[in-house]
Amino acid sequence: MLYVENLSGGYGETDILKEITFEVDKGEMFGVLGPNGSGKTTLLKMISGILGFQQGMVSVKGRPIESYSSKELAKIIAVLPQHSDQGFSYSVKETVSLGRYAHQKGWFQSWSMEDESIVKKVMEQTGITEFQDKNIQSLSGGERQRVFLAQALAQEPDILLLDEPTNHLDLSFQKELLDLLKQWTEERGLTVISIFHDLNLAGLYCDRMLLLEDGVINIQHTPNEVLRQERIQTVYRTTIEKQPHPTVPAPQMVLLPKKSSNKRDGVHVDSSFVTISDERIVLRTPIPLKTMSSGVVGSGTGWHQIFINRHVALDYDCSDYKQEMVQYLKGHGFEPSETVGMMTAVQLKDAALRSYERDGFSIFVIITAGVGNAIDASKSYLHDFQMQSGTINTWIFVNGEMTEEAFIQSMMTATEAKVKVLHDQQVMDKVSGTFATGTSTDSILIAATQTGRKLEFAGTISPLGKLISKAVYECTKEAIQNYEKRKQS
Amino acid sequence: MQRRFIQKRLTNNRILAYLFSITFLTISIILGISVGTVSVPASMIIQIVGHEIFPFLTVDSIDSMYTSIVMDIRLPRVILAGLVGAALAIAGAAFQGLLRNPLADPYTLGVSSGASVGAVITLFFQLSIPFIGSFTLPLLSILFSFITIFLVISFARKIERSMKVETIILTGIIFSSFLGALISLMIALTGDELRQIIGWLLGSVSMRGWEYIKIILPFFIIGSAILLINANELNAMSFGEERAHHLGVNVQQRKLIVLTAGSILTGAAVAVSGTIGFVGLVIPHLTRLLWGPDHKHLLPLSILTGSGFLILADLVARTVISPTELPIGVITALVGAPVFGLILIKRRTERSG
Numbered sequence: 061m062l063y064v065e066n067l068s069g070g071y072g073e074t075d076i077l078k079e080i081t082f083e084v085d086k087g088e089m090f091g092v093l094g095p096n097g098s099g100k101t102t103l104l105k106m107i108s109g110i111l112g113f114q115q116g117m118v119s120v121k122g123r124p125i126e127s128y129s130s131k132e133l134a135k136i137i138a139v140l141p142q143h144s145d146q147g148f149s150y151s152v153k154e155t156v157s158l159g160r161y162a163h164q165k166g167w168f169q170s171w172s173m174e175d176e177s178i179v180k181k182v183m184e185q186t187g188i189t190e191f192q193d194k195n196i197q198s199l200s201g202g203e204r205q206r207v208f209l210a211q212a213l214a215q216e217p218d219i220l221l222l223d224e225p226t227n228h229l230d231l232s233f234q235k236e237l238l239d240l241l242k243q244w245t246e247e248r249g250l251t252v253i254s255i256f257h258d259l260n261l262a263g264l265y266c267d268r269m270l271l272l273e274d275g276v277i278n279i280q281h282t283p284n285e286v287l288r289q290e291r292i293q294t295v296y297r298t299t300i301e302k303q304p305h306p307t308v309p310a311p312q313m314v315l316l317p318k319k320s321s322n323k324r325d326g327v328h329v330d331s332s333f334v335t336i337s338d339e340r341i342v343l344r345t346p347i348p349l350k351t352m353s354s355g356v357v358g359s360g361t362g363w364h365q366i367f368i369n370r371h372v373a374l375d376y377d378c379s380d381y382k383q384e385m386v387q388y389l390k391g392h393g394f395e396p397s398e399t400v401g402m403m404t405a406v407q408l409k410d411a412a413l414r415s416y417e418r419d420g421f422s423i424f425v426i427i428t429a430g431v432g433n434a435i436d437a438s439k440s441y442l443h444d445f446q447m448q449s450g451t452i453n454t455w456i457f458v459n460g461e462m463t464e465e466a467f468i469q470s471m472m473t474a475t476e477a478k479v480k481v482l483h484d485q486q487v488m489d490k491v492s493g494t495f496a497t498g499t500s501t502d503s504i505l506i507a508a509t510q511t512g513r514k515l516e517f518a519g520t521i522s523p524l525g526k527l528i529s530k531a532v533y534e535c536t537k538e539a540i541q542n543y544e545k546r547k548q549s
Numbered sequence: 550m551q552r553r554f555i556q557k558r559l560t561n562n563r564i565l566a567y568l569f570s571i572t573f574l575t576i577s578i579i580l581g582i583s584v585g586t587v588s589v590p591a592s593m594i595i596q597i598v599g600h601e602i603f604p605f606l607t608v609d610s611i612d613s614m615y616t617s618i619v620m621d622i623r624l625p626r627v628i629l630a631g632l633v634g635a636a637l638a639i640a641g642a643a644f645q646g647l648l649r650n651p652l653a654d655p656y657t658l659g660v661s662s663g664a665s666v667g668a669v670i671t672l673f674f675q676l677s678i679p680f681i682g683s684f685t686l687p688l689l690s691i692l693f694s695f696i697t698i699f700l701v702i703s704f705a706r707k708i709e710r711s712m713k714v715e716t717i718i719l720t721g722i723i724f725s726s727f728l729g730a731l732i733s734l735m736i737a738l739t740g741d742e743l744r745q746i747i748g749w750l751l752g753s754v755s756m757r758g759w760e761y762i763k764i765i766l767p768f769f770i771i772g773s774a775i776l777l778i779n780a781n782e783l784n785a786m787s788f789g790e791e792r793a794h795h796l797g798v799n800v801q802q803r804k805l806i807v808l809t810a811g812s813i814l815t816g817a818a819v820a821v822s823g824t825i826g827f828v829g830l831v832i833p834h835l836t837r838l839l840w841g842p843d844h845k846h847l848l849p850l851s852i853l854t855g856s857g858f859l860i861l862a863d864l865v866a867r868t869v870i871s872p873t874e875l876p877i878g879v880i881t882a883l884v885g886a887p888v889f890g891l892i893l894i895k896r897r898t899e900r901s902g
Contacts, residue, residue: 108794108795109794110791110794110795129799130794130797130798130799130800131797131799132797133797134795134796134797135797137795138795139791139795141791141792141795148646148649148651148787148837148842149837149841149842150784150787150841150842150843151841154784154841154842154843155788158781158784158785158788158796159796161781161782161785161796161797161798162796162797164781211796212795215796215797
């Protein structure tokens with residue numbers, strides 16, 4: 061559809077773009093990225109024929125763009141400007157109708173039925189029909205952008221060029237516009253070439269991307285390849301981190317602000333942060349910790365600074381226990397969004413908590429355990445499903461910086477240690493008569509301060525894994541013994 | 550239903566616009582011919598003009614003095630005023646559209662200054678080109694306005710290849726100042742011709758007769774026709790040159806065509822009537838305000854309103870302190886300058902608000 065070969069040129073003497081070569085296929089959504097001054101807009105101007113070039117070739121549909129007349133080119137390429145100032149108060153419909161200019165013939169350029177129906181159609185598609193008689197100066201930025209999109213679409217182009225189309229638009233309009241464009245590329249084979257400032261937006265919508273750096277192509281590839289952490293860091297000269305999008309398979313880049321305070325460095329989680337009452341165990345940290353947990357509140361991954369293990373009666377029964385927990389937290393002055401909350405029917409006084417240290421880092425664990433619902437995981441199909449308050453709640457606080465792998469391995473290591481305790485303590489699954497491996501609703505929390513020593517792994521043989529298995533084994537054992545003792549007395 | 554209603558309303562609005570403008574022009578013409586030291590009733594004007602067009606109609610009952618007043622003095626004067634007003638107004642509308650600036654008018658580009666220099670040189674050196682004799686003044690004015698606009702354009706292109714509108718306006722202002730200084734210099738060096746030059750500079754359509762109409766008419770028709778054909782391009786270019794380019798307008802070529810047509814109109818108008826300011830600014834602005842910015846209608850409506858306006862201005866100029874005649878430029882400036890100020894304030898508050 062569009063072929064650019066060896067393109068060099070710029071304003072005046074110095075070349076802004078150097079030897080740019082790329083190709084865009086029909087129906088593609090093609091992103092042009094790059095830091096300020098890398099030549100994105102210059103490239104777009106050359107493609108749209110506004111700016112000449114010293115060297116190279118731009119061809120559209122197999123013909124060099126210079127061979128097209130202005131009108132012919134406008135029937136193939138339409139441009140949506142970043143923003144258009146308009147000194148005169150044209151109506152929306154008049155503005156959109158101008159998009160038909162290239163299709164009109166003769167000296168007096170009569171307005172045909174086809175022109176009229178296309179203008180109506182694009183106004184419908186962009187949702188501006190209801191204010192077609194309004195003055196464009198009276199519209200908001202988002203509405204005006206839609207009017208100019210309609211104008212560009214009225215040209216019935218094969219290629220749509222956009223220069224940061226979402227600039228000046230609020231979030232919902234950004235999404236609306238890009239969804240619409242994406243839909244058109246898929247349904248009508250419209251080719252979209254767009255400059256993006258927002259890497260994440262580009263990553264979400266583009267099929268392929270071109271990354272410019274100082275007028276030279278750094279890479280052109282799929283978003284996942286272009287948006288590599290190291291590449292973006294060097295090209296944009298800043299620290300960012302790449303993350304997967306939580307719901308769609310697209311890369312997302314997050315900025316890493318300069319760590320401004322040393323506040324984090326001094327934090328060392330141990331028993332001094334803990335208060336235990338009959339009703340709940342509360343651990344509050346001065347800074348949010350990175351967590352991965354299966355709590356009732358604050359589960360999954362996140363950052364939290366309040367950790368609560370709440371005692372509930374054995375007959376606690378609430379269909380919407382999550383909502384009830386949120387209410388409970390609020391009622392006691394804990395902000396639910398900052399909290400990881402768990403429940404247990406066990407007496408909280410029986411909790412086992414201890415710090416462990418080794419090789420310049422330390423962990424702190426709190427475990428509450430009851431084995432009333434002990435289950436052998438391999439035989440769990442024998443049990444009826446019954447939601448009951450968790451009986452072994454394992455909390456592990458790591459004073460160190462953990463990777464994602466370390467978080468996951470910590471959970472495995474902790475679980476393995478727990479299973480071993482139940483085995484050694486001869487805790488039985490009452491239904492199957494075999495050794496239990498846990499209880500029906502165990503919960504776990506791994507929380508890390510993310511300062512201090514970097515802990516890459518937490519497998520059983522790694523330094524962190526060794527510490528976790530030891531701590532979990534000892535504390536779970538103690539907690540179960542406390543539980544048994546209380547039951548006997 | 551509602552859409553049909555709106556469309557009908559728009560069409561009605563357009564018919565109304567033309568009806569209104571034609572009525573305004575007709576009333577202006579009749580008033581312009583009728584009012585004066587000797588009052589000529591409207592019915593008599595119609596009879597006299599009717600007789601001139603269709604000689605077989607008898608006008609025995611009419612005094613030949615009236616015929617002479619209408620046909621030799623007032624009618625040519627009114628027609629000339631109308632043509633000058635129309636030419637300035639449509640040129641102004643086109644320049645405003647092209648420059649995307651409601652404050653632009655033929656004078657901003659230096660076109661009229663160029664025309665004035667041509668005229669002043671003719672008067673100063675008492676030039677008379679063989680064979681065309683008294684036509685030397687208007688022809689030199691047109692020639693100089695041509696030269697000026699092309700100098701302005703090539704100068705602007707030197708500064709910036711893409712010839713941004715701002716660059717052209719700035720260049721126009723530089724040329725205007727320079728040419729204005731030249732005129733002042735020539736006036737200072739003049740002895741006896743001083744009064745004539747100053748009178749001419751302030752603008753007048755009096756005692757020009759039919760020959761001047763013959764001079765401006767072809768230029769007016771050519772210039773207006775070119776602009777009317779380019780109405781759609783002007784619409785596109787009023788969204789900015791890049792935008793117009795993306796819409797498929799051959800910007801460089803069309804810009805040149807519009808500027809040429811505008812300078813033909815301005816040059817011819819300045820040649821026959823001197824510098825009459827503000828018509829090219831006020832009339833397009835008013836027309837746009839009343840009937841919308843679409844050049845397909847803005848240009849013809851500006852012609853109608855502009856000519857009516859200048860006929861009335863001339864009427865006021867010659868009757869307000871009769872028997873002394875005011876230069877017509879005084880009247881247009883008295884009306885135009887406050888309007889200019891109002892536009893300026895309105896734009897400023899629109900931007901800040």
